[in-house]
Amino acid sequence: MSLLLQISDTHFGTEQAPVVEALLQLAQRERPSLCVLSGDITQRARRAQFDAARAFVDRLAMPLQVVIPGNHDIPLFDVATRVFAPYRHFRRVFGSALEAEVSTADFLLIALNTTRPWRHKHGEISIEQVRRVAERLRRADPAQLRIVVTHQPVAVPNAAETNNLLRGRMAALREWSDAGADLVLGGHIHLPYVLELRQRFADLRRRLWCVQAGTAVSSRIRAGVPNSVNLVRFDRAAWPLQCGVERHDFNAVTGEFECVERHELDPDRGARTTQG
Numbered sequence: 001m002s003l004l005l006q007i008s009d010t011h012f013g014t015e016q017a018p019v020v021e022a023l024l025q026l027a028q029r030e031r032p033s034l035c036v037l038s039g040d041i042t043q044r045a046r047r048a049q050f051d052a053a054r055a056f057v058d059r060l061a062m063p064l065q066v067v068i069p070g071n072h073d074i075p076l077f078d079v080a081t082r083v084f085a086p087y088r089h090f091r092r093v094f095g096s097a098l099e100a101e102v103s104t105a106d107f108l109l110i111a112l113n114t115t116r117p118w119r120h121k122h123g124e125i126s127i128e129q130v131r132r133v134a135e136r137l138r139r140a141d142p143a144q145l146r147i148v149v150t151h152q153p154v155a156v157p158n159a160a161e162t163n164n165l166l167r168g169r170m171a172a173l174r175e176w177s178d179a180g181a182d183l184v185l186g187g188h189i190h191l192p193y194v195l196e197l198r199q200r201f202a203d204l205r206r207r208l209w210c211v212q213a214g215t216a217v218s219s220r221i222r223a224g225v226p227n228s229v230n231l232v233r234f235d236r237a238a239w240p241l242q243c244g245v246e247r248h249d250f251n252a253v254t255g256e257f258e259c260v261e262r263h264e265l266d267p268d269r270g271a272r273t274t275q276g
């Protein structure tokens, strides 16, 4: 059994200290083996905000961690940096790579940079990214849970959010579904949900899910939507495969993150996979 912690939209600069401490406690309690920060790490891509984010990640002390930028991690008002070195501050703190891949016994996780400095907040996925990810997914171990991470969502729960969708998502979903993706993790809109994508897009040939995290620790919450993170539980030894996606909300009364919703997903291995 392995456990993945998804943290998104921390927006350091607007973080709430008690929520940060509660999240560190949750991580200590659950001891995930892999942690992914799916963008909008900072509020305005400032040096001090990245330093605070780095200190937080260091305190999390995960065995494996993946961090990708969100649109807020590119300077908005500092036009020179935005044009000539948009990821300078991100790279100083988290290293030069803007994308990452982690392969363990239980997980294949591919995290992509979907920010585009010229697009302001809108995200985009290129044909090159779509194909590269599909090619890697095809080489996955059949018993691995295959996860792609983008900052902006590949699906939204209502029409009012349409403008926030990742550009290029449909080509990506078709190719990644065929290639074996199980989950596409995202953030960006501070709204947690899980959607089975084949129920929305009938031309997809395999089941896969959009798993969205809310804002983990920021005060930039929506009305009625508290801070939240996701925990993904997966055991390659169980057959048929099963994956639990838990949403943990911050409870301001108890001062702790608590599991408020759990989805049991059944990754689609079709007839191609045999369990030996």
Ligand SMILES: [Fe+2]
Pocket: 009, 011, 040, 070, 072, 188, 189, 190
């Ligand atoms: Fe955000």
Ligand SMILES: [Fe+2]
Pocket: 039, 040, 070, 071, 072, 151, 187, 188, 189
């Ligand atoms: Fe964002």
